Amino acid sequence: MACGMFSTLAWLGSDDVALLDVEGLSLAINNIPLLDRVCLSVEPGQVLGLVGESGSGKSLTALSIMRLTPRGARAQGRILFGGRDLAALPERQMCAIRGREIGMIFQEPMTALNPLQTIGRQVAEGFRLHLGLSQREALNRAAGVLARVGLPPESIPLSRYPHELSGGQRQRVVVAMAVALEPKLIIADEPTTALDVTTQAQILRLLRRLVAETGAGLVLITHDLAVVNAMADHVAVMRGGQVLEQGRAAEFRTGARHPYARALLDSSRYAPPRRAPDLKAVTLLEVEGLVREYALPRRNPFRPAPRRRAVDGVSFAIRRGECLGLVGESGCGKSTTARAILALEPLQGGTIRFDGRGAANLSGAELLAFRRRVQMVFQDPYGSFDPRHKAGRIIAEPLRLLPDLTQPEARRRVAAALEEVGLAASDASKYPHEFSGGQRQRLAIARALITRPDLIVLDEPVSALDVSIRAQVLALLADLQARLGLSYLFISHDLGVVRAITDRVLVMRDGQIVEGGETAQVLQAPQHPYTRELVTAALRLDRAVSPQPDLAS
Amino acid sequence: MLTFALRRLLALALTLAVASAVVFVVMEVLPGDPAQVMLGTEARPDTLAALREKLGLNQPAPERYLAWVTGLVRGDLGMSYTYATPVTELVRDRLAVSLPLALMALALTTAIAIPLGAWAAARRNSVVDLGIMGATQVGVAVPNFWFAMLLALLFAITLRWLPAGGFPGWSGGLWSGVRALILPAVALALPQASILARVMRSSLLDTLSDDYVRTARAKGLTEGQALRRHALRNALIPVLTIMGLQFSFLLAGTVIIENVFYLPGLGRLVFQAINQRDLAVVKSVVMLLVASVIIVNFIVDLTYAAVDPRLRRRA
Numbered sequence: 001m002a003c004g005m006f007s008t009l010a011w012l013g014s015d016d017v018a019l020l021d022v023e024g025l026s027l028a029i030n031n032i033p034l035l036d037r038v039c040l041s042v043e044p045g046q047v048l049g050l051v052g053e054s055g056s057g058k059s060l061t062a063l064s065i066m067r068l069t070p071r072g073a074r075a076q077g078r079i080l081f082g083g084r085d086l087a088a089l090p091e092r093q094m095c096a097i098r099g100r101e102i103g104m105i106f107q108e109p110m111t112a113l114n115p116l117q118t119i120g121r122q123v124a125e126g127f128r129l130h131l132g133l134s135q136r137e138a139l140n141r142a143a144g145v146l147a148r149v150g151l152p153p154e155s156i157p158l159s160r161y162p163h164e165l166s167g168g169q170r171q172r173v174v175v176a177m178a179v180a181l182e183p184k185l186i187i188a189d190e191p192t193t194a195l196d197v198t199t200q201a202q203i204l205r206l207l208r209r210l211v212a213e214t215g216a217g218l219v220l221i222t223h224d225l226a227v228v229n230a231m232a233d234h235v236a237v238m239r240g241g242q243v244l245e246q247g248r249a250a251e252f253r254t255g256a257r258h259p260y261a262r263a264l265l266d267s268s269r270y271a272p273p274r275r276a277p278d279l280k281a282v283t284l285l286e287v288e289g290l291v292r293e294y295a296l297p298r299r300n301p302f303r304p305a306p307r308r309r310a311v312d313g314v315s316f317a318i319r320r321g322e323c324l325g326l327v328g329e330s331g332c333g334k335s336t337t338a339r340a341i342l343a344l345e346p347l348q349g350g351t352i353r354f355d356g357r358g359a360a361n362l363s364g365a366e367l368l369a370f371r372r373r374v375q376m377v378f379q380d381p382y383g384s385f386d387p388r389h390k391a392g393r394i395i396a397e398p399l400r401l402l403p404d405l406t407q408p409e410a411r412r413r414v415a416a417a418l419e420e421v422g423l424a425a426s427d428a429s430k431y432p433h434e435f436s437g438g439q440r441q442r443l444a445i446a447r448a449l450i451t452r453p454d455l456i457v458l459d460e461p462v463s464a465l466d467v468s469i470r471a472q473v474l475a476l477l478a479d480l481q482a483r484l485g486l487s488y489l490f491i492s493h494d495l496g497v498v499r500a501i502t503d504r505v506l507v508m509r510d511g512q513i514v515e516g517g518e519t520a521q522v523l524q525a526p527q528h529p530y531t532r533e534l535v536t537a538a539l540r541l542d543r544a545v546s547p548q549p550d551l552a553s
Numbered sequence: 554m555l556t557f558a559l560r561r562l563l564a565l566a567l568t569l570a571v572a573s574a575v576v577f578v579v580m581e582v583l584p585g586d587p588a589q590v591m592l593g594t595e596a597r598p599d600t601l602a603a604l605r606e607k608l609g610l611n612q613p614a615p616e617r618y619l620a621w622v623t624g625l626v627r628g629d630l631g632m633s634y635t636y637a638t639p640v641t642e643l644v645r646d647r648l649a650v651s652l653p654l655a656l657m658a659l660a661l662t663t664a665i666a667i668p669l670g671a672w673a674a675a676r677r678n679s680v681v682d683l684g685i686m687g688a689t690q691v692g693v694a695v696p697n698f699w700f701a702m703l704l705a706l707l708f709a710i711t712l713r714w715l716p717a718g719g720f721p722g723w724s725g726g727l728w729s730g731v732r733a734l735i736l737p738a739v740a741l742a743l744p745q746a747s748i749l750a751r752v753m754r755s756s757l758l759d760t761l762s763d764d765y766v767r768t769a770r771a772k773g774l775t776e777g778q779a780l781r782r783h784a785l786r787n788a789l790i791p792v793l794t795i796m797g798l799q800f801s802f803l804l805a806g807t808v809i810i811e812n813v814f815y816l817p818g819l820g821r822l823v824f825q826a827i828n829q830r831d832l833a834v835v836k837s838v839v840m841l842l843v844a845s846v847i848i849v850n851f852i853v854d855l856t857y858a859a860v861d862p863r864l865r866r867r868a
Contacts, residue, residue, distance in 0.1 A: 066770075066771060068767060068770055068771065091775070092775075095773050095774070095775050096773065097773070098770065098771055098772065098773040099771060099772035099773030099774075100773055103771070104768075104771040106764060106767065106768060106771075108764055111763065111764040111765065112764045112765055112767075112768045113765055113768065114765040114768075114769070114783050114787070115765070115787070115861070115862070115863060116786050116787055116860065116861060116862065117783070125769075125772055125774075125782075126772045126773065129772065129773050129774065129778075130773060161862040161863070163862070163863045174768070177768065177772060178771070
């Protein structure tokens, strides 16, 4: 047998017969091999964490089990589920299994629901399809399921449309659809990746409760080792389409056997070595009472449009050589704050002082001089590069801010910036798509460095990166800061990253800063209730998802 | 939903007001003397003065505009100079041909395009898809009057199933009227249906790769069920936009097609009125066409809101 060892181990390790046994699953799409003899086994009532970096084949494995692989896919191997080989089942029988015996939860709650149908109908559809119920009966059952996932019809009627719900509520609807018919197996593909940390904890807690209540097996696919730690009974590590290691979660946490699994664990905990901040350093940026308001669409044509304060009286200071973290959940105003500081958005109030001089609402030459000294790195470097420009041109773009620079000097600077971030000077002639995700973020950093700025604003710079790449970029950022004496404003929703790289941290909520202080201290002993919730959800996830208090209800 | 409809209705009224002003200015104020235009450059001064008096051109432009608009609102479009009958009557008779023709063409367009586009998308890259795409390519490329001639050649002259032209009127029964409109409607519809089928196909292909279709499949729906219950309605949104735009093409298309088939419709009326410089008719019919396009767009907007719940909240 292709995968003797793992499945035999799982077999010997428990009295239960495995619910799902994937044996030697290989998959090629248009003759490009993507899965290589994958073996997995899931037992009833247990959670299998399937971890790996992007492109490792986790999602394809899940889609193969569901037989929902993209067109042009060819699979080999066996997928044993309830005594049948799903790989060999006719499509019609597979349709009877999907949704009924195997439920699937997807990553992106914003797009996983049909925008034109009420949530009631979407959940009811499974009942109509598999049990042949009438619309009314099916809606009754749907109401029950939605109540079970924390959306009681009294507060969230069945007649709501997906766009009327928050991201967390939508993901509950997706969960409700997957568990409606009490399937024996649930496959959740990155179910919380698109959610805020506090919402993530709620959804994970819900999944754990449903597994306990129904005795279903759960395959939890994630790139986030904290999620696996908090949830999984067994862990399987994938890379390059192969399962490298499968075993009990407890063993995995303490001593993963495979070197790659160990490296993954190490990267996820990585904190670059950093010098203690110089407390006597001068203040570089000082922000006082920042206000940014948006006009909302008019409700009444005869009254002024309602306004929303995205940033509401924010004040802070950054010293030279310091890294200040700004954390908060999506929509709290952290990116707007950054854009306001960079003079990318007009202000409705407050003052900004940079290096002792006023820097709010600048224009003309003063603005250019300011831009030269304050640069920015975005979350999605690919989106911020013109795909038709070569790397050299992308990096050289900010040099317009230095009109006196000669051509040879500009070329020297581009080469130096590339080498500074660990790329080669010859990479200047490549296009963005020729770089990997991590290399692109290095390019973005090189672009920010080229004007030799004093302050770099980093907006979620490592959020889209795999853990191993993230560790490399964090190391690079720490190294650059030490060598060049840079100051960073580091915006992130990820408290683990903030803990690794910042000296001080500000916690933002609804446009206001609710708490600030030394990073270690704030994360160790949070004072504000919101910070406490955030810290628990992010850094003590295992405790946050324990079945006891259900914050959702 | 009601506020949405009211806001749209307000926008509709405003657009109509602006459109009527533009039509009036272009027709009566800009090029000089309408009476001169009607009679030609060799007209005698006294005939010209008489016509000016008769048309009320000696009054100031704002007053004439107001009179015209109030007439429009009451359904009085003035007198035709060449036909010597009220324009309202003229238009009513012609509309009895053109409106059924445009509606039949639109219904045909939809009935051909949506199933065909959906079929091609469901069988993408198959022989069916290739065949449909090839046929619609031809349909887009070939002008509708040429289709009209081919259709007449085949169905009227060779097979003698349908009349080659002319219109017997509705008094002889519904069928004889409809029969006369079948070939023109098909000729009008084919190019439009080809465009719409292609739009439908690509729109459905987009929605078929959307996440919620995968979700539906994970619930246990077959590929066909997921397509019909989830992808199709989402795919119709861009199709509606194109359909709204096509309606004005259909109206414009009637000018040519009515001439090919010798139908006494609005298109022919406008064609003749322009030739005979009958400004009262041209002005009113142009305004009517503008209004119908605006109203169709209003209906499309309402249909949007009916299809897409996300639009009901917004203005």
